[in-house]
Amino acid sequence: MNLNLFLPVKFYLSPDKNLFRSIKxxxxxxxxxxxxYKLAFQHRSVATKLKGFKLSNExxxxxxxxxxxxxxADFLFKKFPYKDEGFLTEMRSKIVSRSQLNKxxxxxxxxxxxxxxxxxxxxxxxxxxxxxxxxxxxxxxxKGYGFTKKIIINRIIKVHFNIEELENLDINFKSKLIExxxxxxxxxxxxxxxxxxxxxKKQYIVEVLINNITFTNGRDFSIKGAEQNAAEKAIxxxxxE
Numbered sequence: 067m068n069l070n071l072f073l074p075v076k077f078y079l080s081p082d083k084n085l086f087r088s089i090k091x092x093x094x095x096x097x098x099x100x101x102x103y104k105l106a107f108q109h110r111s112v113a114t115k116l117k118g119f120k121l122s123n124e125x126x127x128x129x130x131x132x133x134x135x136x137x138x139a140d141f142l143f144k145k146f147p148y149k150d151e152g153f154l155t156e157m158r159s160k161i162v163s164r165s166q167l168n169k170x171x172x173x174x175x176x177x178x179x180x181x182x183x184x185x186x187x188x189x190x191x192x193x194x195x196x197x198x199x200x201x202x203x204x205x206x207x208x209k210g211y212g213f214t215k216k217i218i219i220n221r222i223i224k225v226h227f228n229i230e231e232l233e234n235l236d237i238n239f240k241s242k243l244i245e246x247x248x249x250x251x252x253x254x255x256x257x258x259x260x261x262x263x264x265x266x267k268k269q270y271i272v273e274v275l276i277n278n279i280t281f282t283n284g285r286d287f288s289i290k291g292a293e294q295n296a297a298e299k300a301i302x303x304x305x306x307e
Contacts, residue, residue, distance in 0.1 A: 092175065102204035105123055106123050107197055110123070123197060126204055127200040138161050171197060173226060239297035240293050262285070271284070272292035272295075274299075274300045
């Protein structure tokens with residue numbers, strides 16, 4: 067007897083039936099341990115306590131990041147058998163970048179499941195991408211590596227990413243700006259000028275100085291992200307002049 071025939075009935079009677087149904091519609095499978103997926107969508111801003119420990123999606127995000135990176139690396143290694151490690155590393159970064167995962171989360175509708183402090187939505191800029199990684203962590207614990215790999219490749223990479231377009235996408239604005247400065251014999255410097263907020267709300271403000279004159283600035287939750295933000299603004303400004 068195929069016990070899977072009874073799964074929809076079980077899920078229909080569950081108080082989490084909407085989450086069961088949504089995951090089935092988006093990813094094509096019914097969850098086994100629904101608690102893992104609920105935890106994957108619980109942002110740290112609304113963490114609950116259990117026996118003195120804070121429960122949020124941060125641990126699952128850590129796990130999902132590693133699993134996702136491994137699967138994408140394997141996929142690219144086999145798809146591009148003659149490319150060097152530099153190319154493969156850059157392509158992996160383009161797929162698993164926070165901006166890409168944020169967009170993917172919106173596209174899939176994952177953002178609708180996230181539980182968070184609504185007053186902080188404007189500053190939790192990586193929340194959606196983080197939740198997607200946490201979902202991958204939950205999927206891995208629930209279904210195993212092989213099943214997770216099939217979902218990521220067949221339901222995510224092959225459906226939502228144009229690998230050929232990504233090959234031609236230049237996302238390293240900092241390197242691009244430095245190359246321009248060297249070509250034009252200008253000096254360029256990135257400097258952290260301020261930190262706003264504290265804890266997980268902390269943001270860094272970085273300014274770009276060209277020939278020791280402030281040119282643009284950027285803000286992000288990491289110094290690297292703020293540098294990229296400021297560099298992108300600088301490149302756009304240069305091209306418009």
